[in-house]
Amino acid sequence: MRRLVVTALPDSAAPRRSWLPAPRRSPENSTVTGAAPPRRRVMRCGLSVTGFGLSAVFYCLSFTPSLLPRSWLLQGIVAGLTAALGYAAGTAIGAVVRLRWWPSRRIEMIAWRLLFALVPLLIVVFLWLGARWQRELRMRLGMEPQQEYDALRTVGVSLLTFGLLLLTARLLRLSAHGVARLLVRLVPESAAYCAGFIVVTVLSYGAFDGLLVDNLYTTADRSAAITDSGTGHGVVQPMSTLRSGAPGSLVSWNSLGRQGRNFVTNAPSMAQLSAFSGKPATEPIRLYAGLESSDDVRQRAALLVREMDRTGAFDRAVVAVFTPTGTGWVDNDVTSSLEYMYDGNTALVSMQYSYLPSALCFLFGRAQVVDAASALITAVHDRWAAMPANARPKLLIFGESLGTYGTEKTFGSAEKMVTGADGILLEGPTFANPIHQQLTRDRAEGTPVWDPSYPALPIEFASQASELRDRTGPPPKVVYMQNSSDPVVWVSPSLLWHRPQWLHGERGPDVMPAMHWYPVITFWQTTVDLIFANKAPTGHGHVYKSGTVDGWAALAPPPGWTTADTVRLRDLLDRSR
Template identity: 45%
Template sequence: MSVLHLLVRWLRRPYWDAPDPAWIVRRWPDLTACCVAALFFWLSLTPSLLPRPWYLQGLIGGITAAVGYTAGAAASALFRALCRYRPAERTRARCWLAFHVLGIVLSTAAVSWSAHAQRRLRRLQEVEPSLVWHTPMIILIAVAVCALFVLLARCVRLVARRLARFFGRWVPRPAAYVIGTALTALLVTVGSKDVLYERGFIDIVDRISKAANLSTADGITQPASAYVSGGPTSVVDWAELGAEGRNFIGSVPRKQDIAAFTGRPAKDPVRVYVGEQEGGDAHFRRTADLAVQELERTGGFDRKVLALLGTTGSGWVDPRMPEPLEYMYGGDSAVVATQYSYLPSWISFLVDKEKAARDARAVFDAVYAKWSALPADDRPKLVVGGESLGTYATEAGFDGLDDMLDKVDGALLAGPPNVSPIWREVTAGRDPGSPVWRPEYDHGRHVRFAQYPERDLRRPDGPWEHPRVVYLQNASDPVVWWTPDLLFHRPAWLDRPLGPDVTDEMRFWPVVTFWQTTVDLAVSFGAPPPHGHRYGTGAVDGWAAVVPPPGWTDRDTARLRAYEAAKDAPY
């Protein structure tokens, strides 16, 4: 049979009918569902918060197309149930032929347009214009992912039908269908959650993370200083700090380095870190007790400033968060951090979020009780801070903004997740007319937000009283904006005016925007600061605004900012 003959035959009948109408898995796709899937795929190509690589675009396109296929298939099934009309074979052939031709042409055009939109977004966020946008591969990945999900859904439907037939031997057909559907739903839930997710994926991640927690980065050695945890006189063993704890302790600046920057004699900073403790609920109390013992041993309560920092899931602390305080105060500082998990942040967010809150609450309450018992004139300034999941953990240590302002001398919080309780309180109560990406609360009397701290912290023009709370928050940070509500509800951060690094080509589409923002989480560190989930040297301006030492000037802030920017600190 010649190629030409095959082509003519395909043009006359560009689809396939199963020989048995009862076939489910091997059935030809539904045309209406395919059209809706194509539409959803095109919508997924619209720009989101951050530039994304082509392979992730193919993945999100396939997932979104599968959602569209499901909606289209449901609408088609409903139409067939309510209407007896069936198109003639010739009409079906022409419709399928139009779909094949227009689908390829329009998808190619949409991907090409998306490439231009991604380049514009990269320029807006100062990302190198080196994007390679593989149009054919994006379409192929999307088709493969969508087909996989459709195939899985059909297999599930086949199982439900087989079960219904089995139980139909003993019970009426309606009851059999209910039983079959319920059992299938149970099997899918147990299989996906308990087997694949918790005992499969999570178990693998747990073993990998546990092994990583036992490692030590190159160049990090056990300290000999008496002012940090893990040393020879510490009540916390070096091996118990965890990988991120050893990084935190091993990277503390020396007093010689601080003196070289300030031009004045300096002290060795105090850094206290307590690794994850075993023992169920009792480990929160043990962690808090060890933190207080370490502060007492190192003289942390005798320093000028004492900072409690929330950590991410793995116990990580961005080195650019504590260092500005240590340089600003000439090393006369104490910083405390604790580890509640060794899992990556996004896994901890799913399975350990409450654990983070309880750990932070226990540690803060223990430190605060000791600190507040000291004479008011002899105790250090007490501040708190955190980044990403560490912000959530820090906020969870308080009963609200008023409680925070009553207990501490200031707070610096960066990249707060959408579930952060105080952030939600402040954002919901923002002054009328202020955008959610740069909210003004109570005319900026105590709380201010910044993406570009040098200028943002100067607004609004009213008085800024102590204690001060600073949020470093990028308008393009998906960690701040991701929430399941994006599935069906338009977010306030897409209201005009948009943030300074959010493209005006972005639109809200139900389901689509949710998946786009989810993918943005995976590339949130791809853009330079202050974009995405990167905050660079923003902590310098943040701490200088929250708790500046006597005599500290804007010139000192600029010099320290330049010094921190020049360092090759990991992010």
Template identity: 75%
Template sequence: MRKVVLPAPLIPVQRRVISSATAPTVVPRRRVVRCGLSITGIGLCAVFYCLTYTPSLLPRSWFLQGVVAGLTASFGYAGGTAIGAVVRLRWWPSRRVERIAWRVLFVLVPPLILLFLWLGARWQRDLRVRLGMPPQQEYDLIRTVGISLITFGALLLLARCLRLAAHGFARLFGRLVPESAAYCAGFVVVTLLSYTAFDGILVSKVFSSADRSAAITDSGTGNGVVQPASALRSGSRSSLITWDSLGRQGRNFVTKAPSVDRLSAFTGRAAEDPVRIYAGLSSADTVEDRAALVVREMDRTHAWDRAVIAVFTPTGTGWVDNDVPSSLEYMYGGNTALVSMQYSYLPSWISFAVDRTKVVDAASALIGAVRERWAAMPATHRPKLLIFGESLGTYGTEKTFGTAEAMVEGADGILLEGPMFANPIHRRLTADRAPGSPVWDPVYPRLPVEFSSESHELRDLTGLPRKVVYMQNSSDPVVWWSPSLLWHKPDWLKGQRGPDVTPDMHWYPVITFWQTTVDLLFANKAPVGHGHVYKSGAVDGWAALAPPPGWTVADTLRLRALLSG
């Protein structure tokens, strides 16, 4: 008999169900220093890196180009990362989309960078030829790339460390407040600490170090500079102004006048010993006292009996380019009295950023004191009054007069070299220029004012004599730099370019502003007639404003060759 096996009864099995409420929460660890790179950050970083090799106003050395490229790439990476973070607030790409994006970058970025490296080398070569500078070595490009990678890597590491610090503070605050508020607080704390460290430690140290260094430099004396024996110079034994109080630039100014023999050899007739007067920062307590001291020194030296009196508003350190006063002395055979006064011992860019009122106060005090005495003299017996300003000195001169009409009426001639973007009169004259005239060489027919982008243009002036001459090289970043370069294409990059500006230069938001800012740092290293270097070009300026009787273009060329030799 077959045995029948009955199925076992179904016994319900109890399963342990763990509710989500009792499940342990797994918090993913946030990687900060070793986290992956941002796709949008790398994309914009590559664009910025390539654009930094596009030409600017002045050529750069391999080291400077590398640092600029690394900094610019880091700006692009920061901006791209921020854009990516904003995009992820509304749409988070899938892994597949991210992989495709990375592959596209890997395909496009390397050849793009190689292309711009090749173009950048060619643009730099052409720019150097345009400015008459020697070409770079072939291997400089490799060194440039290396410096740029080191700069970018260092900045990226610094940014990751700051981000790690923000996360650390967020974890600390997370014990007291919700996560979103904790991370916000961590970001704010790190931002404030970073700003405090940058502004309170780095910036203040830089300015204080620059201040101490400039003070030490100002107390020194250049090689070959000795106390003048002539009683017609400030700092001499007969002077009302002591030698020690002149400062370094003042001592240079009073001792570098050409000798009577050299003046006579140039003019072909007997020359006079020129008068040079200078007041340093420690010559008197206030700008008014220093200006009054200069006038008393002019009385002592009988400066008012000379054919020409010229007032020089120096740059921030008190420096006056010696080619400018010397050119006047050669033109007039030493029958001149040249005066200047120091208002700072810091470079112009620091003086402008920290306290630009100093140059205005000094220029107003000195020009006002000299003009007051000069205007009181009979018009038929008083000397020519000429005024000169360079760089920050042009700003002080313009602010002293207030309007272009006042400048025309206020002196027999005013020569301004390398005016700044902040100059109010220069801005108005340029904005109101004749239609069709370029911004780098504007025409203003309503007043006897002349602009010159190349000094030799001043030799062809016709019509009424000019009373004010602006000399502004088309490659001078001091003239063309402006905060508006961040977002606005400037007029000097529209239409016909200035003679120094390469047609390969174009405007890019942020990039052009940054490149022109870098150009400012080395504007004084360019060859004569380019960048912020004018030197013997002042001969053409003075010849256009106040030529001595019988002066010819041949004399201008002869004097320029002498000063440049």
């Protein structure tokens, strides 16, 4: 009798049941893939062909000109980050394409050969063009050209930046796969990988937001608070009763903050004022309230009005209210220019609402500037409006950058700005300014967005300070000064997907004809321009300085003031820096 011998199959060959999805076939290999997920060597994965191709395009476009020139270091970082954005977008596009069609190995190799042939040539061409564009842009802004060898340093920094970002992305991808392999025994493979991606994304965001952003904000807040408590070099407590913080003042010296102490002490002396005008001058009044001067913003505004009454501010020829930047800073060229024009017969008032930089205030604390501007402007205006019309001083209002936003929100409409003061000067308005947006949108037909005309109201725009000298007719009541190369004015989220009007047709004086709009890239480049917007020469970027003289001369010139006086005062302010 023959026996039937059954030999056990090895584990690898024995059939087994599985709750995993049905076996699938690779597009390039018809062999059945096992139920268990394969071990993927994530850190040794090759580059995505679509990712590499789009990163090369983004890398080349990063050398195209923007509003302001960049140093070799910044250009290298920008190029590396831009290439990483392109690689991420290209990889995502490739993954979507592979859901419908998986290219053969031959097609992929052809694509790689084309990229290896074309990309180095394109990079060399755009490096050369980028150097030429940067040189032309620097000449346009009156800056020194860069060295020729800076291009090599730019390439090195860009490759290092791209490599670090790619390594970070691969580590996050490896983490997602690790989490998925832990979950794959409990849930289907597709759900495991989806859960792994979500877990790593949430943890990464939490680490970025909770550990990095919060700590950076806390550090910046602490550092700004320490800086605010200090006193600038050479700044000493004034003895004049016409200054806040002096003996007899209602505002203590210690409560002014660093920028407040600078504000009240940096006024030109009567000797300097007389030397410019050639006649006896009056000592200027400068009043300021810091964050520590009072706990409540309206109490600080009321305190300043009492200071104005104490010093006789409303008996001067001009009362000017300044909404400062985030740190409480007011440009001394702006304040001094008004004092020189009126021989010191002025009273200048300002109030701090934060000690953080304007960028952080814009992102996290716009309500603070609105509350402070509204409280101070309203308090001063109400006291001024209660005076007899024939005995009032001129009421002027000034805002720069974030201060323009607070000023506009205080008045609420262009009509109220025109009637609310004798003159309002706004420099470098932000894209979030509602009145500026409305005036630009409703500008006269045929006028460019960077230098619009709004004849319905006495409102003037100037892309260059000197163009205000050619005006005819009655003086305007509101003047917007907005350099055509000021990224604070022109950056906005819509740059991500929409070509801006300031890159249509005729360009502003500072904008190169070679600057064009590219989705995502132009927004990113203009955002980077914000970093050095305050480092540009006067009249470019976010630097207005002595150009403010033209603004004051257009709004409220003193009797007998001439264009020659404007040029002479601008030269004086430029030499004094």
